[in-house]
Amino acid sequence: MKQRRKFLRQMVSTIGVAAAPVWASTGLLTPRQSAGPFYPPEPPLDNDNDLIQVAGQNGVAKGTIADLSGRILDQNGTPLRGVRMEIWQCDANGRYRHPRDPGRKAIDAGFQGFGRTLADDQGRYRFLTIRPVPYPGRTPHIHVAVYRPGARPFVTQLYVADEARNDSDFLYQRVPVDQRHLVTAAFSPSSRPGVDLEAHWDLILGVAPTA
Numbered sequence: 001m002k003q004r005r006k007f008l009r010q011m012v013s014t015i016g017v018a019a020a021p022v023w024a025s026t027g028l029l030t031p032r033q034s035a036g037p038f039y040p041p042e043p044p045l046d047n048d049n050d051l052i053q054v055a056g057q058n059g060v061a062k063g064t065i066a067d068l069s070g071r072i073l074d075q076n077g078t079p080l081r082g083v084r085m086e087i088w089q090c091d092a093n094g095r096y097r098h099p100r101d102p103g104r105k106a107i108d109a110g111f112q113g114f115g116r117t118l119a120d121d122q123g124r125y126r127f128l129t130i131r132p133v134p135y136p137g138r139t140p141h142i143h144v145a146v147y148r149p150g151a152r153p154f155v156t157q158l159y160v161a162d163e164a165r166n167d168s169d170f171l172y173q174r175v176p177v178d179q180r181h182l183v184t185a186a187f188s189p190s191s192r193p194g195v196d197l198e199a200h201w202d203l204i205l206g207v208a209p210t211a
Contacts, residue, residue, distance in 0.1 A: 027075065028182060028204070029182070029204050029206045030156055030183065032154065032156055034155070035143060038090075038100070044114055047112070048117070049115050049116065049126060049128065050112070050115070051115045051127065051129040052065055053110070054111070060110055062092035062093070062111065064197055065129075065130060065194065065197070066131045067127075067197070067198040068127045068142075069124065070125060070200050072119045072123045072125060073123055073202060074204070075206050079124075080146075081123060082118055082119060083118070084147040085117055085119060085125050086144070088113060088115075088142075088143045089141070089142045091113060093105040094133060094134065094136065096135075097112075097114065115129065128195070129142070131160065140165065141159050141169075141171075142158040156203075158185060159172055161184050
């Protein structure tokens, strides 16, 4: 068992229960985006919310370690309890753990590439990952999916605030200007041991569309 798993379980209780974001009552919802071509065809055996340390591998992932947390809420600011959230992204070498990834650099064996967790009773989630890096033709981003019972998955992508490549990214530019803050998070320096950056990002979801 990973040493960090206990750390993540314990530390989730320290994430503050912030008031509902101001846009939760404005009708603005987190925009949907495509899942992209590299969702894992088969999730790894090690698929918890700690992506920087893989069971059976020594050391941690390459890259800048980031603590990503937030809440999953509905349009009224009500927490969506117990929903499953998944993230997947390329490693520090720009490689996805997917057989169709055409990259030539080596895959970072220390990076899980995919993770999942369940939102707690206050809608909170947390992942330990790396700051996303550029992929050929794309700005740094993290793919995100949220699964609610009886509904089709909600899929989007999370971008890095003040990243210069956002201006030329075709998918980021498809998001209306007044909604881009809903898929963008600041990755700021962290004072937590073993963590370089931390980011807080809330997802605001509408009425669950049926599958």
